[in-house]
Amino acid sequence: MSGFERYLTVWVGLAMAAGVMLGLVAPGLIAAIAAAEVARVNLVVAVLIWAMVYPMMVGVDPTSLGQVARQPRGLAITLVVNWLIKPFSMAALAVLFFEGVFADLIAPADAQQYIAGLILLGAAPCTAMVFVWSQLTKGDESYTLLQVSVNDVVMVFAFAPLVAFLLGVTDIVVPWETLVLSVLLFVALPLAAGLLTRRRLGSEARIAAFQGRVKPWSILGLIATVVILFGLQGRVIVERPMVIGLIAVPIILQSYGIFAVAYAAAWLLKVPHRIAAPCALIGTSNFFELAVAVAISLFGLNSGAALATVVGVLVEVPVMLSLVALANRTRARFT
Numbered sequence: 001m002s003g004f005e006r007y008l009t010v011w012v013g014l015a016m017a018a019g020v021m022l023g024l025v026a027p028g029l030i031a032a033i034a035a036a037e038v039a040r041v042n043l044v045v046a047v048l049i050w051a052m053v054y055p056m057m058v059g060v061d062p063t064s065l066g067q068v069a070r071q072p073r074g075l076a077i078t079l080v081v082n083w084l085i086k087p088f089s090m091a092a093l094a095v096l097f098f099e100g101v102f103a104d105l106i107a108p109a110d111a112q113q114y115i116a117g118l119i120l121l122g123a124a125p126c127t128a129m130v131f132v133w134s135q136l137t138k139g140d141e142s143y144t145l146l147q148v149s150v151n152d153v154v155m156v157f158a159f160a161p162l163v164a165f166l167l168g169v170t171d172i173v174v175p176w177e178t179l180v181l182s183v184l185l186f187v188a189l190p191l192a193a194g195l196l197t198r199r200r201l202g203s204e205a206r207i208a209a210f211q212g213r214v215k216p217w218s219i220l221g222l223i224a225t226v227v228i229l230f231g232l233q234g235r236v237i238v239e240r241p242m243v244i245g246l247i248a249v250p251i252i253l254q255s256y257g258i259f260a261v262a263y264a265a266a267w268l269l270k271v272p273h274r275i276a277a278p279c280a281l282i283g284t285s286n287f288f289e290l291a292v293a294v295a296i297s298l299f300g301l302n303s304g305a306a307l308a309t310v311v312g313v314l315v316e317v318p319v320m321l322s323l324v325a326l327a328n329r330t331r332a333r334f335t
Contacts, residue, residue: 011219011223012222012223012226012310012313012314012317013314015223015224015226015227015230016226016230016310017230018227018230019226019227019229019230019231019234020230020234020237020238021234022227022231022234023230023232023234023235024234024235024238030228033045033301034232034301034302044228045225045228045293045301046293047221048221048222048224048228049186049221049225049293050186050221051217051218051220051221052218052221052222053190053290053293054190054193054194054214054218055211055214055215055217057152057190057191057193057194058194058198058207058211059145059148059194059207059211060145060148060152060191060194060195060198061149061198062149062195071143071271071272071275073269073271074143074147074266074271074275074276074279075147075150075279077265077266077269077279077280078147078150078151078262078279078282078283079150079154081258081262081265082125082151082154082283083154083158083162085258085261085283086122086123086254086283087119087123087162087166088122089122089254089257089258090118090121090122090123090250090254091115091118091119091122091169093118093250093253093254094115094119094122095115096250097246097250098112098114098115098246098250099111099115102246105242105246106243106246110304112304113299113303113304113307114246114247114304114307114308116167116295116298116299116304116305116308117247117295117299117303117304117305117306117307117308117309117312118247118250118251118308118312119163119167120163120291120294120305120309121251121286121288121291121308121309121312122254122286123162123166123291124155124159124287124288124291125151125155125282125283125286125287126148126281126282126284126285126286126287130144130147130148130281130282130285133277133278133281133285133320133323133324134277134278134281136324136328137273137277137278137281137324137327137328137331138274138277139274139275139278140275143274143275144278144282147278147279147282148282151282152191155287156188156191159290163294185293185297186290186294197210222313225310226310226313228301229292229301229310230307232301232302232306243307244311244314247307247308248311248314251311251312251315252315252319255315255316255319255320255323256284256319256323258283258284259280259283259284259323259326262279262280262283262284263276263277263280263327263330266279266280267333270334271334272335273327273334276334277331280323280327281320281323281324281327284320284323285316285320286316288309288312288313288316291309291312292306292309292310292313295308295309
């Protein structure tokens with residue numbers, strides 16, 4: 001893990017501060033960026049999201065799908081946690097806190113937006129960063145690739161209906177056309193482009209070298225997106241700074257809770273630690289790039305939903321590093 005990646009939370013925090021300042025000093029510039037939309041998709045952010053997502057999709061190896069029979073229990077835990085538990089637990093926690101615990105602190109309209117953003121986070125399991133967490137826990141790289149590849153394939157078909165269902169349950173109106181368009185733009189097409197790139201590059205060495213060259217653009221895309229989002233939310237954040245902490249509470253509880261469920265299940269099913277650790281971490285982490293993109297497309301750049309997804313970015317790195325440390329300390333408990 002590079003120094004830049006290790007301190008991603010610091011860079012995101014600095015980007016948040018820069019965005020707030022830019023929104024207060026140059027609101028016209030942020031407004032012009034927000035106005036660059038076609039079919040409710042912001043063109044500036046769409047380019048930045050592609051810069052984030054495309055390098056990750058190049059790492060998806062379709063040949064790994066043939067290894068499903070290898071350690072099926074680890075893959076089963078990943079799929080059950082990612083698609084049958086995590087989205088629903090995140091939605092439940094979001095409703096619990098923003099319609100219950102924090103009801104007196106947040107306006108109802110804002111609460112609905114934050115709930116929507118958290119639902120988008122919960123329905124998008126991690127892709128790229130899980131390779132970092134797997135490496136730090138001495139995980140099986142081939143099996144981690146298998147888990148990510150299967151998750152991405154499932155995501156193409158399951159993300160839109162799952163999000164629509166959960167948003168509908170929480171009485172949030174879902175523009176289906178925009179949701180489907182977002183999945184096509186930010187999941188299906190980048191995945192197709194990544195597979196085509198892998199085919200053209202050929203060898204694993206060339207693929208790895210290419211990913212190394214384009215990876216910095218992924219981080220820069222994330223940082224630039226955060227600046228824009230917080231530029232739009234600058235005045236709200238200055239007036240109500242506690243909202244960031246309130247959004248972070250259910251995200252943190254969800255992260256540690258999901259890790260505990262997946263890690264305990266792997267231990268009970270006697271899954272080897274080199275598979276159990278990534279298996280638990282992939283469900284705990286989020287594909288926040290997709291969540292940010294869909295939140296912007298569905299609810300707008302200056303929405304509370306978009307703000308909630310970015311808070312997920314801020315929280316994720318320190319939480320995940322603490323879970324990596326826990327996984328490493330408990331390695332001896334696994335067979």
